[in-house]
Amino acid sequence: MPAHRRTIDEKEVIKYALAGCYTKTISRLTGIPEETLRRRCGDLISKKRAERKYNLRVQQNDAAKKGNPALLIFLGKNELNQADKQELSGPGGGAIPVSIVDFRNIPTQADQADQDDQDNDTE
Numbered sequence: 001m002p003a004h005r006r007t008i009d010e011k012e013v014i015k016y017a018l019a020g021c022y023t024k025t026i027s028r029l030t031g032i033p034e035e036t037l038r039r040r041c042g043d044l045i046s047k048k049r050a051e052r053k054y055n056l057r058v059q060q061n062d063a064a065k066k067g068n069p070a071l072l073i074f075l076g077k078n079e080l081n082q083a084d085k086q087e088l089s090g091p092g093g094g095a096i097p098v099s100i101v102d103f104r105n106i107p108t109q110a111d112q113a114d115q116d117d118q119d120n121d122t123e
Contacts, residue, residue, distance in 0.1 A: 008032055013041050017048035
């Protein structure tokens with residue numbers, strides 16, 4: 001005798017998938033085992049989750065176009081790799097080489113002019 005095939009209400013599965021529910025949650029809400037959902041509705045669930053992501057992006061872009069600063073920042077960081085701060089690194093991603101210079105021993109322009117005057121006086 002063949003096993004009883006459960007009836008799946010696809011409209012209900014679609015509703016939960018569009019709401020962003022995990023397969024485990026859809027299983028609990030519908031009473032259908034997870035494996036049965038994956039086997040018989042896996043493609044449908046994936047498609048509806050993709051539609052949900054698309055609709056969310058459209059709504060975010062619409063809000064950003066209206067000037068929502070939080071969404072503009074979020075989209076800039078996530079899609080344009082923008083950051084609040086810049087991190088710098090040296091050659092090969094290592095530390096930045098630093099040289100310490102004692103500026104007290106470097107002649108100024110005035111010192112150089114005085115030296116030129118002294119050189120001219122001795123000629």
